[in-house]
Amino acid sequence: MKTKLWITGLAMATAMSATAPVMAEGEVYIPMPVYRVGPYATGGTGYFGGIIDYYTLMNMTEGGVGGMKIIWNECETNYNDQKGVECYHRQKEFQGKQALFFDPLSVGISTSLVAQGRKDKIAIIAVNHGRTEGQRGDVFPYYFMPGINTYDEHSIITAYIGELEGGMENLAGKKIVLLFHGSTYGREAVEFTHMLCEKHNCSSEAIEVPHPGNEQTSQWLKIRRSKPDYVVLRGWGVMNPVAMQTGVRMGFPISNLIGNIWSNDDGDVKPAGSSANGYQAITTHPTGRVAKVIDEIVAKLYDQGQGDLEDKSRIGSNYWNLGVMAGVIHLEAVRVAQARFGPDVNSAQVRWGFENLNLDTARLTELGANGLVPEIKTNCMDHVGGHQAKFMRWVYAETKWEVASDWIDGDVELSQAIIDAKAENAIENEGITPRDCNDPAQRDDFDV
Amino acid sequence: MGFDWVFFTELIVGGLMSGVMYSLVAVGFVLIYKSSGIFNFAQGTMLLFAALTFVKLTEGSVNFWVALAVSTGTMVVFGILVERFMMRPLANQSLLSLFMATVGLAILIEGLAQYMWDSAIHGLQLADFLDLALLDPVNMTIFVVDYIEWLDILISKFDIFATIVAGSMILILAVFFQKTRTGMSLRAVSDDHLAAMAVGIPLSRVWALVWAVTGIIALIAGLLWAERVSVSFTLVEAVLKALPVILIGGLTSIPGAIVGGLIIGVGEKLGEIYLGDLIGVQGIETWFSYFIALIFLLFRPSGLFGLKTIERV
Structure with missing residues (x-):
């Protein structure tokens, strides 16, 4: 009887493992913690719509990022901190692949995940907002606020x-x-x-x-x-x-x-x-069809009946443009990491990519994003990089x-003084051991 | 520096105007409760659904009056459907079951509204519509967002208009309940379903009527609220403003909803400014209105105008 049960269990486990979905080789996974319903849906649908449209365009025209197809899945946060954290835990791994980073567009959610992100070695992204002392990459290596801080x-x-x-x-x-x-x-x-x-x-x-x-x-x-x-x-x-x-x-x-x-x-x-x-x-990003990349999204997605926005009049709107800008920053960080570590990067390596962004006018022009995305140059001590x-x-x-x-x-x-004071406070109260950004070995080590 | 009486008066006026808006939502609760003894949790979502239907029609270039007529018709049909598919099957069930049914209804409408329309924030310039619809032939603008300054006291013209509309509506409802045969039937149904049916009052028709009327009130309240706060999912939260109002005024009294609304409107504004300054905390008005309601409840558990329930043991 016992043997029969064991064989049945083994057979079921084999069958389950044979059917469990596993992401294909040559794919990278990025979670999409959206908010499409509720009082803040205007921001959520615009921002995440912009990101999805940019990723889709890259999959269509460049086969993804660095030759790796981009896969994402959505989780509705409702702009609620608790739901956002739940989404993070649900999405940090998908079909056997670890998330490359997590961008929830919410101060509450991103702030709640600062420590968890570091523990899981997944960068938490907060474009143009966030816990301001997070600018100090030596103290918060897995937290990024590209663009401007508060x-x-x-x-x-x-x-x-x-x-x-x-x-x-x-x-x-x-x-x-x-x-x-x-x-x-x-x-x-x-x-x-x-x-x-x-x-x-x-x-x-x-x-x-x-x-x-x-x-x-x-x-x-x-x-x-x-x-x-x-x-x-x-x-x-x-x-x-x-x-x-x-x-x-x-x-x-x-x-x-x-x-x-x-x-x-x-x-x-x-x-x-x-x-x-x-x-x-x-x-930080003008509205309207202000860059080549937006024209491409319109021509290759919306004119073909695709695209994430239900209301086409929102193309070029502020949140949607911010989403496209975020998409450009996200994938540039992946590319920077791929240039050092090869195409199949992990989340710690992409963190290093976010820390070494150099989106100057020449690079933005190459990406078709000049006019939409401001110049951003991050480093170990500055996880914001724009400031204008x-x-x-x-x-x-x-x-x-x-x-x-x-x-x-x-x-x-003026802001550096208050950022430093808050960072020192975090070091003391949260038991953080900061990196030494002046030491090349610590600065260049991706796996912090 | 002496006490700023002008500011104090403005605060009172602003509070009264806000109070009228809270009363409008509270009246919807009272109407359903008076006729069926149910606390309608779906009142806020009905407000949203009605206003969203209207605003989406006008955004689609539908004429103001046609949009108003279609939205009114939608809310009447909605009332009939609620009676047919929710109230009738649950007749004579416990009040808790009926309350839970309205919770389900609220979630259903919220999802339906987002599915049918969308979840974006929509502006509603009702004042522009009214000027255009009523006054354009004589080239006048009265309702357009503007204000009157009288003795340095600032009063919004639209707030005055909203107060007149709300006052008229409440007067009509009061007469309807007290003086008409249908109104009295509604009150009889509320007192005892079985006894009302025994004397020949058609329960289904009465419930359908009251849900339809509540739908129309939700439309009026939704449009007036939308003029002030836009049409978005936060309209649902108007309910949170109405709850302390009915706690104070009593669930069974339309005049209670008015007085409760005015007390909460003025009380929360005074609390936010003077108490907030005193204790050094801001943004207290959200919970302060509930604090006022609790104080009233300590002394008048049935609310100021609510009926005292006497049960024989």
Whole structure:
């Protein structure tokens, strides 16, 4: 009887192992922790749609990345931290292949995974956002925020306000209110906003909008009482159009409401209607069909009835362009790793790729991404690598953004002090042993 | 510096206007509860579904009035379907079963709305539509997003309009429940299904009617909310604002929903500004409204206008 059971079990195990799906040789796997439903779906569908379209284009035109076909699978996070972490655990391996990295487009999810990513040797990617001290690659080797960090963003916004006022010296005596989303992401900028105003002799006030931000009467009445010269909007999702509508209803001039990197999508301004006319926001990636790669995606996918966006009018929109930009950065990191380690790279090697990005104008032109992706050069001590942005202004009558400024640099000097202090704090409280980025052996070792 | 009375008055006015919006959602709860004794968990998703249907039609270049008529028809059909496929099979089941059915209904509508339409944020410039539809022939703009400044106090014109609409709707409902035969049938059904059926009140027809009326109220509330906060899935969370309102006003009273809404609207604004400043914490209005409701419940467990239940032992 026992022998019979053993044989049956063996037969079943053999049958199961014969049918269990295993990824083919010549494929690389990248998880896709999307959010296509819920209050933040506009951001999620645009961003992940852009990434998927770029990966699809690369599979179609170049056979993937470095000759390896790109495979991905989706997991719905709903922009919920707990679900996002569940998705990470579910997706970190797929059909026998380890994920090359994990990009959830959420401060909450990416921050929750900093330690886990390091443990699993999977880089956590947070394009243009994230836990700011994560810039220090010596302390956070598996965490990357390519583009700009929160402090770059707010110092660039302050510099732009200075430009609008005719010079930084004219900021003296001005009042700036930071209207922020009541979340980890929103609060990240509070302390630095006060530091910036201290430096430039202006006064500042931070006002929190409780999640999700669909009722802002008290906050805007408070702003009306404070009579600020400018309001910096650090919003997300529905909070953005509501801020514009409520602000205008309360008589605040919309041109003095300046949006941050997550308050700059067409999906944020269109719902606000005419209230949004003249609203200005920061961006690292201009909107519209601004690069060859976008034209290629349209010609080879959307014109052939493919493409991830259901609504074709969103091609060239802010979040979608950001997604294409993220796709370009992702695959460039894989290519950098492949150049050193060969085509079949693992996640630790791709981490090294993210740490040695050199997307200069020449390389961006080769990739067809010049005009869309800013120059980004990362290294062991700097996991951000961009630190510059432009501004754009919404033209309601033409339903489009117009560029309102040239590239403006972040105040890296001011932000470095606070980043270093936070990194030292993490070393002490989280028991992290930092690498020595000045030691070539430690710097070049991919398997940290 | 002395007390800022202008700001205080603006805060009260802003709170009252927000309160009216909360009342609009709360009335939907009250209507279903009064007629069937069910706490309708799907109220928020009905708001979203109604507003999304309207806005998607207008985005598809459908005329304002046609879109309004089609959305109203959709919500009436929705009410009839709910009665036929949910209420009727569950008649005489426990209230908990009926409540759980509305939870299921909420999840179903949420999924259906995303499947039928989409999950993007849509703007609804109702004020522009109204100006265009009602006033264009005489070349006037009254409702377009604008404000009045009177004695330095700022009041949004659209908020005044929303208050008038909400007030009229509530007045009509109050008369309907108190003075009409159908309204009285609804109240009788709410008191005792079996007794109402025994005296010849057609339960199915009454339930279908009340769900259809609730659907229309969801449409009106959804459109007014959408003007302020856009049409997105956060409209569902309007329900969270209405819960403390019905806790204060009582689940069975339409005037209670109004008074509760105004108390919560003003209370949360005062709490956010003055208490928030005092304790040095911001963003408290979300939970502060529930704190106010709990205080009321300690003294009036059935709410200010709710019926006291007396049971013989």
